[in-house]
Amino acid sequence: KAGVTQTPRYLIKTRGQQVTLSCSPISGHRSVSWYQQTPGQGLQFLFEYFSETQRNKGNFPGRFSGRQFSNSRSEMNVSTLELGDSALYLCASSGGLAGGGKNEQFFGPGTRLTVL
């Protein structure tokens, strides 16, 4: 079974631009979560989607948004980029009840975003 895939793997943007990151979960998984990883703050939860609905949101500004499609693929968008948005963005999928209710999270390789 293929793992979680994220595209692109690397991105370089300038301040003020916007960016869209994509995540394809493990086949059959309906929950997709996004995390930001920085050296200073570590791993922080951004939001979680299940069946095209955002179920939870972390403490990030409204510039960070996401969506999920009917095939469970998810996109994350960051508008008006700031230098501090430079980070590794990780996507995780879980099977929920399909996974025996364990909610085990499986992570993709991440997208490295650099804002200049």
Next chain:
Amino acid sequence: KQEVTQIPAALSVPEGENLVLNCSFTDSAIYNLQWFRQDPGKGLTSLLLIQSSQREQTSGRLNASLDKSSGRSTLYIAASQPGDSATYLCAVGDTGRRALTFGSGTRLQVQP
């Protein structure tokens, strides 16, 4: 607000040693606890998942324990190998938010 602490922050051991990584959390109302491994610049690899009703899980040379009442988990690595060198992250899943709260990790180096 859940807080997760991992001790030590870094650890260097010679090959073959058995070692213990520690994780503590402040809110015992957890759904599960997951241990991950992260290699530099890479994503996270799930090592072990412990449900809140379980006390321990084992996979190969790895054993993770959970004591919810005291807010502690340990990851035991037997007979360490240079390939075990990585950062190990502990993450707690809470009952409501379906989000993981991560510790800052333990950076492990196993010397050949």
